[in-house]
Amino acid sequence: MSTHLTPSDRTFMKHFAMMIAMLAGTAVVLMIVGTFVWESLPKESNQREMLRAADRIAPVASVYAGDTGRAAMEAAKAAAAKAAAAQVAYGGTTDGKVIFGKLCTTCHSTGAAGAPMITDKAAWAPRIKQGIATLVQHAINGYKGPTGNGPLMPPKGGNPALTDAQVEATVKWMVSQVQ
């Protein structure tokens, strides 16, 4: 074959091969540079995508009750029970005198807001005639006198954490004071 190549063909082939080699070399250099640049750039981090991924791989339930976990759960339960007890007014006492002293006295010892005073037997006499059950109901549900236009006795004296039993005990104690 080579015998058919003229000297100018050979020169062309030489130059052409050199050109191909140079182009290939340039391509390799560009690939290396490109790879280096890509490595050195900070990777894009999509906050929302990361959150979504964290969501997807989150465990279905997160309660782990090993010995440590169980102890923590017991402690949490005890704390919750204590918090629930604190929700009951005045430590849950059914001592009417104590509850009166902590709440009802605000109005019923001063006559504030038009409340019948604990010392005013005359004011209480007609109320007591309604019967203790009615007084208790009025104290629990709130009351604005027989006409509905009187001064407001707020439900449970304004403390919804009081139980009905606590209100009843307090009303009974109040009545015992004005009879």
Ligand code: HEC
């Ligand atoms: C914000 C003031 C206020 C507080 C606090 C308050 N009262 Fe009263 N109470 C009133 C007023 C005012 C009346 C009179 C309502 C009326 O007849 O219009 C009243 C009336 C009553 C009556 C008579 C209801 C009737 O049927 O005549 C009872 C019993 C009573 N209160 C119990 C209590 C108890 C128990 C507490 C505490 C738990 C309490 N009150 C706290 C304002 C108050």
